[in-house]
Amino acid sequence: MPADMDEFWVFGYGSLMWNPGFDHEERRLAVIRGYHRALCIHSWVHRGTEEKPGLVLGLDRGGACKGAAFRVRADRRDEVLAYLRARELVTNVYLERVAPVTLDCGARRLAVTYVVDRRHRQYAAGLSVERAAEIVATARGRSGPNADYVLNTLAHLRELGIRDNWMEAVAKGLSGDQPAA
Numbered sequence: 166m167p168a169d170m171d172e173f174w175v176f177g178y179g180s181l182m183w184n185p186g187f188d189h190e191e192r193r194l195a196v197i198r199g200y201h202r203a204l205c206i207h208s209w210v211h212r213g214t215e216e217k218p219g220l221v222l223g224l225d226r227g228g229a230c231k232g233a234a235f236r237v238r239a240d241r242r243d244e245v246l247a248y249l250r251a252r253e254l255v256t257n258v259y260l261e262r263v264a265p266v267t268l269d270c271g272a273r274r275l276a277v278t279y280v281v282d283r284r285h286r287q288y289a290a291g292l293s294v295e296r297a298a299e300i301v302a303t304a305r306g307r308s309g310p311n312a313d314y315v316l317n318t319l320a321h322l323r324e325l326g327i328r329d330n331w332m333e334a335v336a337k338g339l340s341g342d343q344p345a346a
Contacts, residue, residue, distance in 0.1 A: 174276035178232035179222035183321035189235040194269040201228035211308040219304030219311030223281030298338025
């Protein structure tokens, strides 16, 4: 990770958007290209167990993802990185990356973010909406029910004006409605 970044930014695409857990000077909507938001990680700790995994979000290859970028004071950089690593690298399913993001004002910045490691055994690619809803509906981990994670994230995405059709279909499946494919 470059230590000489003029500004220190963190890009969040899931619960980090509404629960960053660290002090920041500014929060802006932002887009990262080359990745998309996906329920593609089997959660063994926070939203499930190894015996009954849940699903949490990761940035997976392809597309673009709208999320939130947080500007952190330079003197807090090491502290925030330590916090993020403790939060995001619990089972090492994420890879820490520095990637360009485009802020809602049009400016481009480098930001730290966490992408899924597709070689990790927790990687859960290619699930149908129905299968994802089934997993989410029944999983529970250290941080509570998996459904709460999905529904809270979706509610916050909506508050920010961000649509995620696939997650909306999974949430619809949680309510017992037939999810759209």
